[in-house]
Amino acid sequence: MKKFKEKRMASYVFRSNELIQEGKTKEAAELIGKGLGYYSSNIIHAITPYATADAGLISTVLCHLASEIEEKNSGAKEMREWAETHVEKPELKEIKRIKKPNCK
Numbered sequence: 001m002k003k004f005k006e007k008r009m010a011s012y013v014f015r016s017n018e019l020i021q022e023g024k025t026k027e028a029a030e031l032i033g034k035g036l037g038y039y040s041s042n043i044i045h046a047i048t049p050y051a052t053a054d055a056g057l058i059s060t061v062l063c064h065l066a067s068e069i070e071e072k073n074s075g076a077k078e079m080r081e082w083a084e085t086h087v088e089k090p091e092l093k094e095i096k097r098i099k100k101p102n103c104k
Helices: 012-021 027-048 052-072 074-085
Strands: none
Touching: 012 027, 027 074, 052 074
16 A cells, blocks of 8 residues: 655745845745745635634634744744734735524
């Protein structure tokens, strides 16, 4: 029986650090921006559709997860602080669909 390799992507941060070492800070910031877009779209895809009334609950959960990730991964907070000033953040693109709930 043949085993399939799990697809794993190279870290956006490691690749951008290599660009920074080469003196390509603008390209590194663009790569981090692509990483933000990649993870943002995957998270949005995972949580949609959601009830509009639950938006505050989802926001609370995401903030909690972010603080836990920063607490448990050294350098994560510093990376976020750097990205806030150097990287253009992707815009949230949502499509509102009004549907009646089909489960409780």
